[in-house]
Amino acid sequence: MAKSPHPVHEDITPEMWTGIDRVIAEHKSVSGAIITVLRECQDIAGYLPVELLDYIAKGLNLPSSEVFGVASFYSLFSLVPKGRHTIKLCLGTACYVKGIKEVMSRVTNTFNLEEGQVTEDKRFSLEGVRCLGACGLAPVMVVGQDTHGDVSPDKILGILDNYT
Amino acid sequence: MAHETVEQLGRIREKYAAKFAFTDKTYLLICGGTGCHATGSIKVKEALEQQLAEHDLSDKAEVVETGCNGFCAMGPLLVVQPGDVFYQKLTIADMETIVKEHIIGKKPVERLLYKDPVTRKRIASQKEIPFFAHQEPVVLRNKGLINPESIDDYIARDGYSGAAKALLEMDGEEIIEQMKISGIRGRGGAGFPTGLKWEFASKSPGETKYVLCNADEGDPGAFMDRSILEADPHAVIEGMIIAARAINAGKGYVYARTEYPLAISRLTKAIEQATAYGLLGENIFGSGFGFAIEIYQGAGAFVCGEETALMRSIEGKRGMPRPRPPFPAHKGLWEKPTVLNNVETLASVAQIIRHGGSWYSAMGTESSKGTKVFAVSGDVNNIGLVEVPMGTSLRTIIYDIGGGIPKKKKFKAVQLGGPSGGCIPDAYLDTPVDYEAIAKVGAIMGSGGVIVMDENTCMVDMARFFMEFIQDESCGKCTPCREGTRRLLQILEKICEGRGKPEDIDKMRELSATISQTALCGLGQTGPNPVLSTLRYFMDEYEAHIHDKRCPAKRCVALLKFEIDRDICTKCGLCFKHCPSDAIIWKKKEVARIEKDKCIKCLTCYDKCKFGAIF
Incomplete structure (x- = not known):
């Protein structure tokens, strides 16, 4: 069977397409695997542009509308590119009570960066996330894979200096 | 003769009894929960192991990375056994001191011990x-004690003896009977009797059935x-x-939040180990009964904690609920009879079967049996994980x-x-x-989730x-939910911004x-509860916002003047x-003054002022 040719996309390299093809092939015959496929493809490409969603739909033999419906429903999936470092601020109750709102507004003011957006230099993207379950450290900020607990508007700028 | 798996469990228990x-050596139990990982416990553990090696103590002392100890605010944590000595807020440098003074010198390091705030x-x-x-740890009996990545540790603490009893000595009806006697109710929140739920699914006709574990812990603060x-x-x-045996299911799924990578990785390892030991798979304990578990990662949607939405999500669809009936016990995952239980409920089951339902029902109150685990956080000194018998007062917690x-x-x-849920005031x-x-x-x-709020919290803002x-x-x-909650939010935003009207x-x-x-x-259905409970107990705050355009807790930025009271400063x-x-x-x-055009209204000055001089 001939493989469908990869659509052209500036953010997806040939190596990424190979990985994406492998993920699709692995899950093709498993019913209900769409969420897993989307997650693994996002891990490879960084985000899920529409061209990629269409490609996945074709690969899994599903209507594009269904794949888009799932991708837009779950907050894990991003249809827009992300910055080099993703700042996640926990918006759980404990973090809120302990002042994450003020931390959020400091980040927004300093970097001219709104929730769900990327800075112009692509350095940071900012996400407000649901409870991370690390309430003992509230308020919590996660940058990339690093969790920073007990943050305050004063402290965060120093922490963020380490991410260039 | 006992089946080989049962004999193997017995041998492991004997081997690890010491x-x-x-009694055989010193155990250094270092907490490896998400909280302690974030505060640096992995490096502390490495430093500790290095210190032990340098002092040639590797045979006499063993470092064990346990799961969450529970006292999350004090991490990184270390408990030294025997002796039950608890060390808190440790640094890499402290490891040399602990090894020299405590392990070699046999004297606990005073300055690293817990200090009672009172x-x-x-x-x-x-x-x-x-x-x-x-x-009173029941569900949490192994926390901070065993290495969660070692099945032998779990077995040594009587692990899998409940499953052995259920599979070899009991039939489905007897298991369900014990669950009903125990009186345990669903720990996910709704509190439906677990035994009854199992009974419905077990009586449901069908060859294929499922057991699901709801680990989509979405409540903020839980x-x-x-x-x-x-x-x-x-x-x-x-x-x-045990649940699978009770309803005769062959396959189970754990639906876990993708935000919990450490929990997922430990569970994955545990499933692999249990399969390798023959505790999952075909013909468990030679009973003829087979069961397999798969982990399914969610993708970030709170509503997927609702049972029918969760099942939709596993089927690879948008996680939207459907009307009930039919209930999942009759038509659940892939339209087959399904039992869905919360993590904490399932973690209680083995002990109920091992000790009997009446052992469990001896704890708790008339209508709520057993113990309950709470996550205590917010404005409270000791943040962490707490397990108490039902009936304990909120004040005690x-x-x-x-x-x-x-x-x-x-x-x-x-x-x-x-x-x-709702907000409960001091009076209750x-x-x-x-x-x-x-x-x-x-x-x-x-x-x-138990979130404590102090006087600086605005209850209208919380709603x-x-x-x-x-x-x-x-x-x-x-x-009703899509539009109704949007309108409620709009009204609350209006009130917080000082545009509220009495009729609101x-x-x-x-x-x-x-x-x-x-x-x-x-x-x-429960979405309006936070509004209703704050209206019930904190009407004065709503009135201050609406009538006086004032936020008593000084949190609502639009209602603050950002001026300094000369008399209080x-x-x-x-x-x-x-x-x-x-x-x-x-x-x-000199008295401070705020220049309005430079002020970004970040509230830092309000938090820093100890005298409440800024209004």
């Missing part, structure tokens, strides 16, 4: 620390399930095996275990039950932890916070009643030092 009596005294023994002393999975994943697996409110501030409310703190008693005061037991959450997480399928209160009440009565699933200059935008003018021995 380990858990701590008596200011150091306490050495973990079980004498008030945070631990008032607890981390019980995460901690259980991190500390004792095999307890959940064993519970699922917040003051005796939680150590009260920090910075000498006043208690205002405790929030139970997440976005479906003697309410016992009991499904019915908590519902009576306007909250719900919920999954176990707005929860409504924003519900509105954002509403799946959009039914109109009645409007919110009416809208809340309609949403509760008509929404499709639990998310919408002590000229200390703290606000000046912390202002990030140089908007405060201050000189020594």
Whole structure:
């Protein structure tokens, strides 16, 4: 069977397409695997542009509308590119009570960066996330894979200096 | 003759008996929960191992990375056994001291011990620390003790003996009978009797059935399930095996939040180990019964904690609930009879089967049996994981275990039950932890999040916070929830911005009643609860916002003037030092002043001023 040719996309390299093809092939015959496929493809490409969603739909033999419906429903999936470092601020109750709102507004003011957006230099993207379950450290900020607990508007700028 | 797997469990128990009596060597139990990982426990552990090696002690002392110890605010944590010595807030440099003074010198390191915030005294023994002393660990019996990545550790602590009993000595009906006698109710929040749920599914006709574990812990401020999975994943697996045996299911799924990578990785390892030991798979214990478990990662949608939405999500669809009946016990995952239980419920099952239902029902109150795990956080001294018998008062949890409110501030409310729950004021703190008693005061037991709020919390803003959450997480399928919560949020935003009108209160009440009565699933039906409970207990704050355009807790930015009261200001200059935008003018021995055009309204000065001089 001939493989469908990869659509052209500036953010997806040939190596990424190979990985994406492998993920699709692995899950093709498993019913209900769409969420897993989307997650693994996002891990490879960084985000899920529409061209990629269409490609996945074709690969899994599903209507594009269904794949888009799932991708837009779950907050894990991003249809827009992300910055080099993703700042996640926990918006759980404990973090809120302990002042994450003020931390959020400091980040927004300093970097001219709104929730769900990327800075112009692509350095940071900012996400407000649901409870991370690390309430003992509230308020919590996660940058990339690093969790920073007990943050305050004063402290965060120093922490963020380490991410260039 | 006993089956080889049963004999193997017996051999493992004998082999490790000395380990858990701590008689063969010194055990250094370092907490490896998410919280302690974030504060640096992995590096502390490496430093400790290095120190032991340098002092040639590797044979005499063993470092064990346990799951979440529970006292999350004090991490990184270390407990030394025998002796039960509890060390807190450790650094890499402290490891040399501990090895030299404690392990070699046999004398606990005083300065690293827990200091009681009230008596200011150091306490050495973990079980004498008030945070631990008032607890009764049943579900959490292995926390901070076993290595969650070692199945042998779990087996040594009687693990999988409940499953052996269920599979070899009991039939499905007998298992369900014991669950019914135990009186345990669903720990996810709704409190449906677990035995009854199993009975419905077991009587449902069909060859193919499923057991699901709900580990989609979405309530903000709740981390019980995460901690259980991190500390004792095999307890959940064993519970699922027993549930599967009871209803005769061959396949199970754990639906876990993708935000919990450590819990997922430990559970994955645990499933692999249990399979390798023949505790999952075909013909378990030679009983002829087979069961397999798969982990399914969610993708970030609060509504997927609702059972029918969760099943939709596993099927690879948008996680939207559907009307019930039919209930999952009849038509669940892939339209087959399904039992869905919460992590904590499943983690209790093996012990109920091992000790018998009446052992469990001896704990708790008339209608709420056993123990309950709570995640205590917010404005409270001892933040962490707490397990108490049902019937314990909220006051005991917040003051005796939680150590009260920090910075000498006043208690205002405790929030139970997440976005479906409510805020309980001081007057009702003697309410016992009991499904019915908590519902009576306007909250719900919920999954176990306990968030303490001090006097600086604005209750109108909290209602707005929860409504924003519900509105954002509403799946959009039914109109009352999709539109109703949006309107409620708009009204609350208006009030917080000083544009509220007296009639808004009645409007919110009416809208809340309609949403509760008509929404499709639990998310919408309980969504207005945070509004209703704050209206019930904190009407004065709503009135201050609406009539006086004033926020008593000074949190609602639109209602603050950002001015300094000359009579109260002590000229200390703290606000000046912390202002990030140089908007405060201050000189020594002079009252501070705020330049409005430079001020970014970040509230830093409000938080820093100890005298409440800024209004």
